[in-house]
Amino acid sequence: MKLLVFLFLITLFISYTTSASTFKHPLDPLTPSELKLVRSTVQKTYKASSPTLTFQYIGLDEPEKALVLSWQSSNAKTKAPPRRALVIARFKNQTLEITVNLSKRSIVSTKVYTGHGFPMTTFDEQDFVVELLFKYTPFIESVHKRGLNISHVVCSVSSVGWYGEIKSKRTLKLQCFYSQGSSNLFARPLEGITVVADLDQRKIVEYFDRANIPVPKAEGTEFVASKQKPPFGPTLTGAAFVQPNGPGFKIDGHSISWANWEFHVGYDIRAGPMISLASIYDLQQQRYRRVLYRGYISEFFVPYMDPTANWYFKTFLDSGEFGFGQSMVSLDPLADCPANAAFLDAYFAGEDGLPVKIDNAICIFEKYAGDIMWRHTETELIDKEIREVRPDVSLVVRTVSTVGNYDYIIDWEFKPSGSIKMGVGLTGILGIKGTSYTHVDQIKEDVFGTLLADNTIGVHHDHYLTYHLDLDIDGEANSFMKTNLESVRVTDDNSPRKSYWTVVRETAKTEGDARIKLGLKASELAIVNPNKKTKAGNKMGYRLFPGTVAHPLLLSDDYPQIRGAFINYNVFVTPYNKSEKWAGGLYADQSRGEDTLAVWSLRNRSIENKDIVLWHTVGIHHVPCQEDYPIMPTLSGGFEIRPTNFFEINPVLKAKTPKPVRLPKCNSQP
Amino acid sequence: MKLLVFLFLITLFISYTTSASTFKHPLDPLTPSELKLVRSTVQKTYKASSPTLTFQYIGLDEPEKALVLSWQSSNAKTKAPPRRALVIARFKNQTLEITVNLSKRSIVSTKVYTGHGFPMTTFDEQDFVVELLFKYTPFIESVHKRGLNISHVVCSVSSVGWYGEIKSKRTLKLQCFYSQGSSNLFARPLEGITVVADLDQRKIVEYFDRANIPVPKAEGTEFVASKQKPPFGPTLTGAAFVQPNGPGFKIDGHSISWANWEFHVGYDIRAGPMISLASIYDLQQQRYRRVLYRGYISEFFVPYMDPTANWYFKTFLDSGEFGFGQSMVSLDPLADCPANAAFLDAYFAGEDGLPVKIDNAICIFEKYAGDIMWRHTETELIDKEIREVRPDVSLVVRTVSTVGNYDYIIDWEFKPSGSIKMGVGLTGILGIKGTSYTHVDQIKEDVFGTLLADNTIGVHHDHYLTYHLDLDIDGEANSFMKTNLESVRVTDDNSPRKSYWTVVRETAKTEGDARIKLGLKASELAIVNPNKKTKAGNKMGYRLFPGTVAHPLLLSDDYPQIRGAFINYNVFVTPYNKSEKWAGGLYADQSRGEDTLAVWSLRNRSIENKDIVLWHTVGIHHVPCQEDYPIMPTLSGGFEIRPTNFFEINPVLKAKTPKPVRLPKCNSQP
Structure with a gap:
């Protein structure tokens, strides 16, 4: 039985992960190969050499609803609507909206966005500004001043919002935490430090250390099981849940x-x-x-x-x-x-x-x-x-x-x-x-x-x-x-x-x-x-x-x-x-x-x-x-x-109770 | 495995149903033998001969909270609080509140309630008035007038509420339904009939048939599985759920x-x-x-x-x-x-x-x-x-x-x-x-x-x-x-x-x-x-x-x-x-x-x-x-x-994930 379940899980993993290379449905998310195609198509125009274009967002450019519905009503027998991607990129301090036609491997349209607000920040640029901070002397001094070991300091980013500024720059604020002795870094902020990093200039543009507020202690913050000390509890009973014929x-x-x-x-x-x-x-x-x-x-x-x-x-x-x-x-x-x-x-x-x-x-x-x-x-x-x-x-x-x-x-x-x-x-x-x-x-x-x-x-x-x-x-x-x-x-x-x-x-x-x-x-x-x-x-x-x-x-x-x-x-x-x-x-x-x-x-x-x-x-x-x-x-x-009143009657009136599942015959106890 | 589960269920049934004869906890509901004791104790005073006393309610007369708490805090080592029952009865058209001491097998107090309102009606008196109706000629005529077969008419009771009457009588209203061709009687009312039954006089005291509104047809009302016709659905998949070591x-x-x-x-x-x-x-x-x-x-x-x-x-x-x-x-x-x-x-x-x-x-x-x-x-x-x-x-x-x-x-x-x-x-x-x-x-x-x-x-x-x-x-x-x-x-x-x-x-x-x-x-x-x-x-x-x-x-x-x-x-x-x-x-x-x-x-x-x-x-x-x-x-x-803020910290911080349950080794498929 156990083997059966295991095999069943393997089957699932195989069947559901290999679908990544092609799309089957016009609303499927972009596949890895499609993402690569978008990248190479855009980079043909925006050279990979410096200044680099950064991809802030790549997603499916949703086909027209009418096209999707007619594709569906034909049971996918008609041609799928054209497959397009929407790219939001930053290039030379500008925000670009680029639409890519995937089958034609070409850019359909490009628009420079000049309104207020900026696209999503990427994990890469977040990581980049965090690394900047660790090379920033005033910050290292702030850490030392608090008597902390910088190798246990962890920083993450925060969006800056908008507070009536007339001109906005693309910036993030950084906030730091202490991880020595506990995995629960968010419980232990280094309070009082203001850091602003400019994402276009790629540098720290503002730094201020206001006050020396104590960093909360590690004690009592840990949540990782292996690091907990007894007493443990409450104790919950496990149960085996089996669908011998697979899921419904x-x-x-x-x-x-x-x-x-x-x-x-x-x-x-x-x-x-x-x-x-x-x-x-x-x-x-x-x-x-x-x-x-x-x-x-x-x-x-x-x-x-x-x-x-x-x-x-x-x-x-x-x-x-x-x-x-x-x-x-x-x-x-x-x-x-x-x-x-x-x-x-x-x-x-x-x-x-x-x-x-x-x-x-x-x-x-x-x-x-x-x-x-x-x-x-x-x-x-x-x-x-x-x-x-x-x-x-x-x-x-x-x-x-x-x-x-x-x-x-x-x-x-x-x-x-x-x-x-x-x-x-x-x-x-x-x-x-x-x-x-x-x-x-x-x-x-x-x-x-x-x-x-x-x-x-x-x-x-x-x-x-x-x-x-x-x-x-x-x-x-x-x-x-x-x-x-x-x-x-x-x-x-x-x-x-x-x-x-x-x-x-x-x-x-x-x-x-x-x-x-x-x-x-x-x-x-x-x-x-x-x-x-x-x-x-x-x-x-x-x-x-x-x-x-x-x-x-x-x-x-x-x-x-x-x-x-x-x-x-x-x-x-x-x-x-x-x-x-x-x-x-x-x-x-x-x-x-x-x-x-x-x-x-x-x-x-x-x-x-x-x-x-x-x-x-x-x-x-x-x-x-x-x-x-x-x-x-x-x-x-x-x-x-x-x-x-969507249905004439209770739509589950004629649902049958699932048949009791027979477990395999067994000759020994667990 | 199946046998195991079955045996386990049998064990449950045995162990949890034999507890009926004794109480273990001062807040346990009255056991069948206690109910019988209450009955015999009350009937000693209120003779079983006519006019009969009817039990409208028998329940535990809750012990004083302080006594229950001190019993509990002593881990049940002190004597349980006195075990008492509260009886609400009707006797000679009066409502009685009778408290019975179970260990002494005696009535502790009796009070005649003279305020407004009446006790719960019993299933027995509800059944009684329904039977009355089936012997009541004007009702039989109403059924015939509607062209219905009285053997398929089912009646139930409704409380009458209070609408400013100065004097209240203990009455119920009756409402009837048609059950021919469908189990869903409540979907098929015989509208327009007012029947009032007096519970003390035990007779029908008001009858009026207002209008001949059609009784809804049986078609489309049935909910019993065995009487449904195809198509059935939706189909749900069964699953086996096993706790081999019993419940937690x-x-x-x-x-x-x-x-x-x-x-x-x-x-x-x-x-x-x-x-x-x-x-x-x-x-x-x-x-x-x-x-x-x-x-x-x-x-x-x-x-x-x-x-x-x-x-x-x-x-x-x-x-x-x-x-x-x-x-x-x-x-x-x-x-x-x-x-x-x-x-x-x-x-x-x-x-x-x-x-x-x-x-x-x-x-x-x-x-x-x-x-x-x-x-x-x-x-x-x-x-x-x-x-x-x-x-x-x-x-x-x-x-x-x-x-x-x-x-x-x-x-x-x-x-x-x-x-x-x-x-x-x-x-x-x-x-x-x-x-x-x-x-x-x-x-x-x-x-x-x-x-x-x-x-x-x-x-x-x-x-x-x-x-x-x-x-x-x-x-x-x-x-x-x-x-x-x-x-x-x-x-x-x-x-x-x-x-x-x-x-x-x-x-x-x-x-x-x-x-x-x-x-x-x-x-x-x-x-x-x-x-x-x-x-x-x-x-x-x-x-x-x-x-x-x-x-x-x-x-x-x-x-x-x-x-x-x-x-x-x-x-x-x-x-x-x-x-x-x-x-x-x-x-x-x-x-x-x-x-x-x-x-x-x-x-x-x-x-x-x-x-x-x-x-x-x-x-x-x-x-x-x-x-x-x-x-x-x-x-x-x-x-x-x-x-x-009841706990100092998350009370399940140190809960462990239940161990995966090992199913028995099996040598054949279901």
């Missing part, structure tokens, strides 16, 4: 089919995972019906709440500044995902354009959580008790993006009942600030966080993840419908009741009707297809079930909130527009809020019976607590979209 | 220990499952620390939104009127709970006082959902990448209560990280109203629901579950703390920031400070122990993470809302008071709102540094949709309590 899903390249779902799992080095063309099989209509054309996390806003010199700028746009996709990490096969998971690799381009592989970046598994799909016990019938129960199984697509200290677990969960659940798990290390305090009683000022240990403050912050959900509810032409629940006073004296609630439905005509702050009134929000109705006459739709929402607490005239204005509402709806992909703007680094979802939405375009996009922001205000230290137990949030 | 939890009577948790699982025939004395082991303090003294669902308010003659009264208090505990149903071993579940039986007393057994009423299982307990990938360290991941496991205690058409899945989930998640799953059959309509376009009036099929309306309604959580955060003396997140405008010109948010903590002094409508402001709510602080000086506490909340939409002067005023706030905090158990009042049937949580709270008692109870209401407004028909896919809700 099929993977063909990046296309997944499972139960009544089929969809495409791609990724982008900025967005991370992207789910496309998710369709569900309708047993009554005997066909797949599209729900989601494309869904991904568009931006990720993480402002910290410390306005002082060393911290004020920490107001990250994690996707646009650092790349939520290139921050995906390799998943641990038996811990990040259960034993029945299959894995896909991911590739991104380094600054030099060469592909970099992330092994096991995406896992796909069937989740057996012990949930009940539906049930009923009927005791009213004479002489018989009926008990019908269907256990639930779902399919999860998981990635983890580690952006510096934080680890974000991103789940897309598909349920046979038609729901898609978007799960967000926050774990990793808090953003920690050094302090001289060792007890709350000493503190007589606002320290902008929670004192967690000696010299250790977990700084207040928020997490806002804005999802782009291009829902296509059984076709592109959709509307956004609010079903408001309204109290009614009964005026009919025949009724003993004085009140009830009823529903008042309202279809949003323009974007302005669809900017929603949740929690203010009882309302169900749905994307419906106004052209398709159930037999009884209800509009077919999918409803948003918000989970974790938060409203901004930064003032609206504050710079980070101007850049992050796309979270001013929990829900936006916009007409589909290929260029409106990134809620915080295409050039998020040092952006000035001119190209955000909030700005687009002000055009107040018509959204009725149109191809529309639903934007929903998951928000969490985070007041750190002792339990988050030295490493955070996962804090989970998310939301769900759920069919609402 | 231990069950001793009703006491459970698992990982770092220990707690008691009891039940009450009114409340359903009750979790008591939940404590978590603190690795640093090397001791168990109490979190929850006693938690259960106190009341369950389900008002329907149809004010017309046949429906206005459907505003149920499911616990107080019908008994959420006696409505628990037997769980299906491989569908309601996974293969690794253990089961406990439950017993309640019938009207005659004799014990009735519910097999497998409670299941307990380890949930392996593929979640990540915590993780971090550290790439900043030179020459090594660190990846530490701990997979999560939790322990679930599950019951299902079926109250007529609805099935409520109630989960208590314990996580090693200290969280307790209260899960509520809604499934079963909608409350359906017959109508002459067959298409939405025909409807020009408010029909109070969604037209789902020909002649079939799913009526708008709400579900409010009010949890009683007697939290004891490391001791009884606790406070309720609001941590308000407040925007601050930066006035220091040295900071480029214009704003941030900070926390303002506020300890509730009285009950009035602790009535909370959630969603209005950013605030973290916690029960803290003001006398215990972490080393850094933070108050130890547990935080409420609300999940599914709803605000009432019925007007506050409407009778159902006067009775259901305990849901006017999402959170209440009261001082512990043994008599304040039932949020809707001890006598909920036809209650007048005089004995609700909302009324108790108006006394505005001090709740600072006292033994306090947190009440939290999970609320769902339900606009039915096509997918809910003919049987509802589970709609999940709930909330979580999570340690917040």
Whole structure:
């Protein structure tokens, strides 16, 4: 049995990793050979000799939606749409947008971007400026002044944000930590040092050492198992989980089919995972019906709440500044995902354009959580008790993006009942600030966080993840419908009741009707297809079930909130527009809020019976607590979209309970 | 292997079902022999001859909290507190509260209750009035008039509520359904018939047949697997789940220990499952620390939104009127709970006082959902990448209560990280109203629901579950703390920031400070122990993470809302008071709102540094949709309590990943 499982895993690895060299689907991410082709094509024009062109972003230039849909509806029998790559590069201190036609191996167009904001920084340039710092004498002196051993100092970068500067330079700030005696460097900041590195000049342009705040001690910060001392615990019992006939899903390249779902799992080095063309099989209509054309996390806003010199700028746009996709990490096969998971690799381009592989970046598994799909016990019938129960199984697509200290677990969960659940798990290390305090009683000022240990403050912050959900509810032409629940006073004296609630439905005509702050009134929000109705006459739709929402607490005239204005509402709806992909703007680094979802939405375009996009922001205000230290137990949030009059009846009414699995006959005990 | 598993299951059944005859813990529910003893003791005084005393409720008369705690702290070496039962009986048209001392086999006290409201109705009297109806000529005529075969008519009862009547009689209304050709009787109401049965007179006292509305057809309503016709689907893959060394939890009577948790699982025939004395082991303090003294669902308010003659009264208090505990149903071993579940039986007393057994009423299982307990990938360290991941496991205690058409899945989930998640799953059959309509376009009036099929309306309604959580955060003396997140405008010109948010903590002094409508402001709510602080000086506490909340939409002067005023706030905090158990009042049937949580709270008692109870209401407004028909896919809700500065550090920092389980060596394939 063990051997069987092992062989099965090997098979998975073989079959799912060799697909890297060719694409099978127009929405497949660029393969390593395609990335190389993009590189050589661009370098033909922009010589490899100095000054060097740097690749800040290479990704699929998405084909026109109409072309993808017609390719799909022909069952891939027609020619795939032209395969193109979008390159964002820096060359001679300019930002270039270069479109490459892959089959023609040629540059289609080049545009110099002259607006505000800069492209994502690359890992290579981040590493470069960190190395600069270690050769920078004032820094070495700062380390010595603190009595630290420079060989244990580790530095990383921070974006600088925008605070009203008229002229922006492409810079990063650096922040350093101490790693002697503990792997948990983020728990041990070297507070008080300001370093600014210019990425175009490639040098340190600002340095200041403010204060000598103690570096938190190593003691109590370690999280690596092998370095822990007893007592250990709690003890958890292992279990073996076996699907002797393999998983219930099929993977063909990046296309997944499972139960009544089929969809495409791609990724982008900025967005991370992207789910496309998710369709569900309708047993009554005997066909797949599209729900989601494309869904991904568009931006990720993480402002910290410390306005002082060393911290004020920490107001990250994690996707646009650092790349939520290139921050995906390799998943641990038996811990990040259960034993029945299959894995896909991911590739991104380094600054030099060469592909970099992330092994096991995406896992796909069937989740057996012990949930009940539906049930009923009927005791009213004479002489018989009926008990019908269907256990639930779902399919999860998981990635983890580690952006510096934080680890974000991103789940897309598909349920046979038609729901898609978007799960967000926050774990990793808090953003920690050094302090001289060792007890709350000493503190007589606002320290902008929670004192967690000696010299250790977990700084207040928020997490806002804005999802782009291009829902296509059984076709592109959709509307956004609010079903408001309204109290009614009964005026009919025949009724003993004085009140009830009823529903008042309202279809949003323009974007302005669809900017929603949740929690203010009882309302169900749905994307419906106004052209398709159930037999009884209800509009077919999918409803948003918000989970974790938060409203901004930064003032609206504050710079980070101007850049992050796309979270001013929990829900936006916009007409589909290929260029409106990134809620915080295409050039998020040092952006000035001119190209955000909030700005687009002000055009107040018509959204009725149109191809529309639903934007929903998951928000969490985070007041750190002792339990988050030295490493955070996962804090989970998310939301769900759920069919609402999309089907005529419960789509899992006729699902059968899976047959009990027979394990092999065994002749000995473990 | 299969044999092994089977043997293991048999062992479970034996060991956990023989405990019924004796109690081991002062909070154990009454055993069958104790129920019999209560019966014989009461019947000694109230002769078995006519007029008969009926047992409306028999439950444990909870021992004083101080006695239970001292018994527990002595490790059960001191004598258990006196074992008493509370009987609520009807005798000569009066409600009696009888306390029985079990060891002395004597009645301790008897009180005649003369206030408003009545005790729970028994299944026996419900059955009795249904039988009456089938002998009632006008009803037989109504059935004939509809052209129906009376042998397929099924009737059930409904509580009548209170609508300002000055004098209340103990009555039930009856509602009938048609079962020919489908098991789904609740989808096929005989609309238009009003029947009132008097429970004391034991006769039909009111009958009216309003209209001949069509009975919905059988077609499309069936949910029983064996009666479905192809096509079937979706197809789900089975998996074998094996814990070769048995589960990680231990069950001793009703006491459970698992990982770092220990707690008691009891039940009450009114409340359903009750979790008591939940404590978590603190690795640093090397001791168990109490979190929850006693938690259960106190009341369950389900008002329907149809004010017309046949429906206005459907505003149920499911616990107080019908008994959420006696409505628990037997769980299906491989569908309601996974293969690794253990089961406990439950017993309640019938009207005659004799014990009735519910097999497998409670299941307990380890949930392996593929979640990540915590993780971090550290790439900043030179020459090594660190990846530490701990997979999560939790322990679930599950019951299902079926109250007529609805099935409520109630989960208590314990996580090693200290969280307790209260899960509520809604499934079963909608409350359906017959109508002459067959298409939405025909409807020009408010029909109070969604037209789902020909002649079939799913009526708008709400579900409010009010949890009683007697939290004891490391001791009884606790406070309720609001941590308000407040925007601050930066006035220091040295900071480029214009704003941030900070926390303002506020300890509730009285009950009035602790009535909370959630969603209005950013605030973290916690029960803290003001006398215990972490080393850094933070108050130890547990935080409420609300999940599914709803605000009432019925007007506050409407009778159902006067009775259901305990849901006017999402959170209440009261001082512990043994008599304040039932949020809707001890006598909920036809209650007048005089004995609700909302009324108790108006006394505005001090709740600072006292033994306090947190009440939290999970609320769902339900606009039915096509997918809910003919049987509802589970709609999940709930909330979580999570340690917040309760521990010094992450309590699962030193949890080890469970060892991979070795399956037996096998010599053949399945």
